[in-house]
Amino acid sequence: KCGQKVYETNPWHSYSSLSRIVGGSQVQQGSHPWQVSLKRNSHHFCGGTLVSTQWVITAAHCVASRQLTVTAGEHDLNLKDKEEQTLRVENIIRHPKFNIKKPMDYDIALLKMNGHFKYGSAVWPVCLPDPQEKFDPGYICITCGWGRLRENGILPEVLHEVELPILEQYECSRVLSTLKKPIRGDTLMCAGFPDGGKDACQGDSGGSLVCKRGHGSWTLIGVTSWGIGCARSWMHNLEKKYDRRGTPGVFTDLIKVLPWIQQHIDSGTSCSIQDGKLPDNEGQLLFPELCVWTLLVPEGMHILLNFSHFDVEPDVFCDYDSLSVISTDGRLIGKFCGMDLPLPILVGSNSVRLKFVSDNKDHGTGFSMIYQAIKPGTLLDSGCESLAILFEEGTVQSMHYPEVYSDLADCQWIIHAPENHVVKLIYEHFELEEDEDCAYDSVTVYENVAKENKIARSCGFAVPAPVLSTSSTMLIWFHSDETETFGGFRARFLFVDLNISNSSTEVMLPEEISDITNGTDIPGKSTCVKVPLGRGKEGAKGM
Structure with a gap:
């Protein structure tokens, strides 16, 4: 199950319930098992977030060089930690709209490793958000890293974290417009306190902004990108000289780029084993299992999905094992688990993606489904038969x-x-x-x-x-x-x-x-x- 950790913190969940907190704090080992360190010549320079055994999300401005390694299970940069693992980067995929001349927008990249990280208590993937998932302004989330503890300060040896409230998008845009060179972009999101005192800083770029879902799992909603200074106040910015103005922490909004992420991470994905008997004397099943299918029927046709069997580990929020039906533009149509047979699904387009995931516990017998192309209007679309x-x-x-x-x-x-x-x-x-x-x-x-x-x-x-x-x-x-x-x-x-x-x-x-x-x-x-x-x-x- 993604987004779980051995050492759990208890962040506040409402901006209004928080008094001002200054600075961050050192964390216990394993508190952020998805946090990784990007290194060049064995030296840390940026953070990243583990989303599977082979994929890491980071900031695009961090990966100008291709000679990179990624260390998972890192806690103390000066010590060899128990679960510490280092892999070389096999492929770097920057977002196509990222522009090095304007590096604030679409500041996100995917790193594919040349091997697989082994999961443990200090190495575990974070959850990606669902396409329609929202965390409202004021919700308290966490960012972490090995960045400076104060503006122009020293770099720490041990991982630190800070809790930050999400800002209204309008307030984020307003503050960024007060800078000497106003900043605008499609993927910018802000988090922080108006009077400053708490922020991400240099060396934290590429790391995660994670929020805890109501039912417990941690979800990646932003990638640490940039900010003016570290933990400066942005209250009354217009009354200050340009070089004294501040901003909240600025992150790349993951929801805005989620289809692009899924397109690359899921492409070429196949199950670790095909359905049927296993005749060999030995073999391997990889978990969490990930299977992705894209159904494509002729233009002008719709797709009807009919389930004849369904037995997938039950959970109220389908966080363990699930089958997701996703439109081609990345919108979640439905997420299913349990033993109840889903209704037939009539999809009003000629293409749809199916994504099946399972963890390493409590397996069911899976599902069986038939799909067929039908002409629009063949069914009444009454929503009753399907x-x-x-x-x-x-x-x-x-x-x-x-x-x-x-x-x-x-x-x-x-x-x-x-x-x-x-x-x-x-x-x-x-x-x-x-x-x-x-x-x-x-x-x-x-x-x-x-x-x-x-x-x-x-x-x-x-x-x-x-x-x-x-x-x-x-x-x-x-x-x-x-x-x-x-x-x-x-x-x-x-x-x-x-x-x-x-x-x-x-x-x-x-x-x-x-x-x-x-x-x-x-x-x-x-x-x-x-x-x-x-x-x-x-x-x-x-x-």
């Missing part, structure tokens, strides 16, 4: 519409908008069994495929107000009980571009569910507030 995955603007409707829907319906649609877009759902007709709490028949809209956060639930005979997603993903779930049935619903969905910001344009956003009548759903009604398009919490990310 889980419909939609990538283009269109309509959704209840089964048999405009006739009455069936009882005991359980229909799901997952809509994926392009990057920097949200989904707007507009109901055209609505006729469902009415109930004060929508407990019988209902249409529920969620903001992610895990059904964790509900945006709106509707029932009754009044056409509900339009619903806007909070990200590029929307899940629609239609449910009916075994009693009365009615004419159902029909709705169309559009994609709204967040980059088109117009202060005079207003859209209707649902309030937080907890603010609506103390959590009680009202049939056929929605409570909305007006906000300028592109200036909401999500819209600020593109600014």
